[in-house]
Amino acid sequence: FQYPHGVTTTPDNEVVMVDRDNIEVIVFDKDLKLIRTFGQGSGDGKLNLPVGVAVGNSVIAVSECRDHVVKKFSLQGDYLSKFGSRGSKDGQFNNPQGLCFNTKGLLYVVDNSNCRVQVFTGIGNNIW
Numbered sequence: 001f002q003y004p005h006g007v008t009t010t011p012d013n014e015v016v017m018v019d020r021d022n023i024e025v026i027v028f029d030k031d032l033k034l035i036r037t038f039g040q041g042s043g044d045g046k047l048n049l050p051v052g053v054a055v056g057n058s059v060i061a062v063s064e065c066r067d068h069v070v071k072k073f074s075l076q077g078d079y080l081s082k083f084g085s086r087g088s089k090d091g092q093f094n095n096p097q098g099l100c101f102n103t104k105g106l107l108y109v110v111d112n113s114n115c116r117v118q119v120f121t122g123i124g125n126n127i128w
Contacts, residue, residue, distance in 0.1 A: 056101025
């Protein structure tokens with residue numbers, strides 16, 4: 001690892017971690033043996049300074065500080081979608097970092113430089 005940042009687990013007890021400087025998501029089994037990595041390469045699924053990670057609603061959500069978005073991937077690492085943009089309005093971010101899903105499937109995003117926490121539905125609609 002170069003700069004491990006966020007970590008979480010899946011319902012199958014896989015360990016999911018983001019490495020900010022290697023710019024990837026790393027997935028391990030319960031015994032911490034490497035299963036897969038994703039987020040490098042090109043296209044929409046390419047990450048750019050990932051720092052936060054959360055698992056919920058059968059997705060892996062990753063916050064990206066440099067692009068000011070949250071990207072969603074399947075549990076297998078396939079890119080699904082993204083939401084957010086740089087700014088201070090509802091649904092926008094300035095340096096998003098920590099993420100977590102609650103038991104109702106809502107995604108909480110620490111919007112670091114805007115000094116707030118935003119809450120989203122599983123499909124990325126801003127609640128508050």
